[in-house]
Amino acid sequence: MTKLTQSPAWQALSQLSGNLPHMRTLFADNPKRFEQLSLKKCDLFLDYSKNRLTDEVLQQLFALAKDAGLKQKITAMFNGDIINTTEKRAVLHTALRAAADADIRVDGVNVVPEVQATLAKMEQFVADVHEGRWLGYTGKAITDVVSIGIGGSFLGPKIASEALRPYWNGAVKCHYVANVDATSIAEKLKLVAPETTLFLTSSKSFGTQETLTNTLSAKAWFLAHGGTQQDVAKHFAAITSNVAKATDFGIDETNIFPMWDWVGGRYSLWSAIGLPIALLIGMDNFRELLAGAREMDQHFATAPLNENMPVIMGMLSLWYNNFFNAQSHVVLTYDHYLRGLPAYFQQLDMESNGKSAKMDGSQVDYSTGPVIWGGEGTNGQHAYHQLLHQGTALIPADFIMPLQSHNPLGEHHIQLASNCFGQTQALMQGRTFDEAMAELKDSKLSDADKALIAKHKEMAGNKPSNTILMDKLTPKTLGALIALYEHRTLVQGTIWDINSFDQWGVELGKTLGNDVLARLAADSDCDGLDASSNGLINAFKKGCI
Numbered sequence: 001m002t003k004l005t006q007s008p009a010w011q012a013l014s015q016l017s018g019n020l021p022h023m024r025t026l027f028a029d030n031p032k033r034f035e036q037l038s039l040k041k042c043d044l045f046l047d048y049s050k051n052r053l054t055d056e057v058l059q060q061l062f063a064l065a066k067d068a069g070l071k072q073k074i075t076a077m078f079n080g081d082i083i084n085t086t087e088k089r090a091v092l093h094t095a096l097r098a099a100a101d102a103d104i105r106v107d108g109v110n111v112v113p114e115v116q117a118t119l120a121k122m123e124q125f126v127a128d129v130h131e132g133r134w135l136g137y138t139g140k141a142i143t144d145v146v147s148i149g150i151g152g153s154f155l156g157p158k159i160a161s162e163a164l165r166p167y168w169n170g171a172v173k174c175h176y177v178a179n180v181d182a183t184s185i186a187e188k189l190k191l192v193a194p195e196t197t198l199f200l201t202s203s204k205s206f207g208t209q210e211t212l213t214n215t216l217s218a219k220a221w222f223l224a225h226g227g228t229q230q231d232v233a234k235h236f237a238a239i240t241s242n243v244a245k246a247t248d249f250g251i252d253e254t255n256i257f258p259m260w261d262w263v264g265g266r267y268s269l270w271s272a273i274g275l276p277i278a279l280l281i282g283m284d285n286f287r288e289l290l291a292g293a294r295e296m297d298q299h300f301a302t303a304p305l306n307e308n309m310p311v312i313m314g315m316l317s318l319w320y321n322n323f324f325n326a327q328s329h330v331v332l333t334y335d336h337y338l339r340g341l342p343a344y345f346q347q348l349d350m351e352s353n354g355k356s357a358k359m360d361g362s363q364v365d366y367s368t369g370p371v372i373w374g375g376e377g378t379n380g381q382h383a384y385h386q387l388l389h390q391g392t393a394l395i396p397a398d399f400i401m402p403l404q405s406h407n408p409l410g411e412h413h414i415q416l417a418s419n420c421f422g423q424t425q426a427l428m429q430g431r432t433f434d435e436a437m438a439e440l441k442d443s444k445l446s447d448a449d450k451a452l453i454a455k456h457k458e459m460a461g462n463k464p465s466n467t468i469l470m471d472k473l474t475p476k477t478l479g480a481l482i483a484l485y486e487h488r489t490l491v492q493g494t495i496w497d498i499n500s501f502d503q504w505g506v507e508l509g510k511t512l513g514n515d516v517l518a519r520l521a522a523d524s525d526c527d528g529l530d531a532s533s534n535g536l537i538n539a540f541k542k543g544c545i
């Protein structure tokens with residue numbers, strides 16, 4: 001057993017997990033449960049009362065966090081200490097949204113002035129595009145931006161853009177290309193004209209196969225459709241920490257926006273990687289997004305553990321993962337604009353906490369990051385919610401809903417809210433056999449059939465959920481919400497003693513992909529790998545099955 005699983009708090013939680021009253025009882029026994037187990041911070045309201053929680057459980061969860069040195073880890077992150085130890089890097093996405101006069105040092109140098117200078121460069125660029133000063137090769141203003149990137153250099157900007165649709169100012173359209181599948185870029189290029197299109201390549205490393213291939217194809221298309229080599233500087237820009245590679249590739253140095261090795265890809269939408277967002281919503285709104293995240297940072301850095309929203313959410317999810325064998329966690333957004341958020345949180349959390357080596361290299365003997373998945377409500381209610389209610393797996397859920405809609409229309413929003421709250425209630429209380437029988441009272445079924453159907457209608461309930469509310473979805477509330485989930489990830493990674501900021505598994509995939517590429521391109525048949533891989537590669541080379 002490891003130090004963690006032997007710790008008194010872990011042992012106590014293990015005991016408590018088997019001896020808890022049903023949540024129905026917890027609510028019936030304490031009329032103040034909602035007031036006591038909810039909090040409002042940074043324009044977000046968290047109701048965590050529908051969880052398998054007692055005061056004792058909470059105390060032990062916070063004791064576990066304290067023993068794991070969570071407070072110290074939070075401070076170390078904000079200070080720019082090298083907490084990404086396998087890559088020897090600081091983890092400072094928080095510096096990207098820090099106050100302009102903050103002093104955050106990496107290797108003794110304050111990084112905030114560089115961040116502010118980049119924001120100023122973004123501001124100028126966005127203004128030039130919006131106000132028609134940035135002209136294409138025929139002298140026309142830019143109407144379309146094609147943003148090329150993948151992973152952290154794609155999903156954050158795409159999802160945030162989608163979420164902030166009501167704030168688009170209409171100056172430009174933005175199209176995202178990630179997949180190396182040619183269909184992805186081919187379909188986008190059908191929508192744009194070379195003389196009015198700006199290509200933005202987002203790649204921290206400027207070495208990612210998909211992104212470079214898509215950028216090369218974009219450039220070839222540009223040159224084949226009227227643009228010349230001299231015109232490239234008017235139509236291609238990049239965001240990268242590898243300026244040399246980007247200039248070698250042919251991007252004009254003045255069109256390069258910097259990022260830094262202390263920003264992880266999946267934490268980078270706050271940097272110039274967020275340029276497509278700024279082009280859609282304007283720089284003032286982009287700064288609001290940063291301000292929302294900054295507020296959450298201040299809260300996370302200063303609030304005591306038991307009043308700290310990311311800590312509470314992180315510890316609750318860990319409670320189910322480690323003590324109830326919950327292998328997945330579902331995020332359900334009751335807002336169409338937030339429909340992409342589950343996929344973004346999936347990347348954020350699973351790439352961060354999908355680890356099994358501890359910081360010292362030894363293996364964990366407890367489960368770590370769960371599968372994160374989800375979708376928008378109410379759609380999921382007519383599909384996978386069935387399994388949430390009656391399946392054999394315990395799946396804790398986060399429900400997220402703004403109280404005011406950007407599209408107030410008839411009864412839509414009140415119905416949406418009724419579904420959201422109704423689902424959390426159903427998950428918590430379930431339905432007893434007697435209740436199911438009572439519902440069947442007036443049916444014409446025989447008593448035996450009534451009893452049989454009641455067995456199928458019976459639901460254990462006691463299924464945990466959090467509900468996160470905000471007045472309205474704005475750049476600021478979105479910033480706070482995303483930062484909340486970022487910090488929740490750190491909380492769990494700290495308790496599990498894993499590095500939430502590297503991604504060696506993803507990198508193995510990249511390396512093997514390159515090896516296979518060489519074999520696919522070779523003249524001779526492949527026979528050097530396992531029989532399955534040889535067979536698949538040779539089938540591709542033949543071009544038919």
Ligand SMILES: O=P(O)(O)OC[C@H]1O[C@H](O)[C@H](O)[C@@H](O)[C@@H]1O
Pocket residue numbers: 150151152153202203204205206207208211264265266351503506507
């Ligand atoms: O921004 P890039 O260097 O092109 O990297 C794009 C992505 O590559 C890999 O998949 C990493 O695991 C991601 O974290 C990263 O965001």
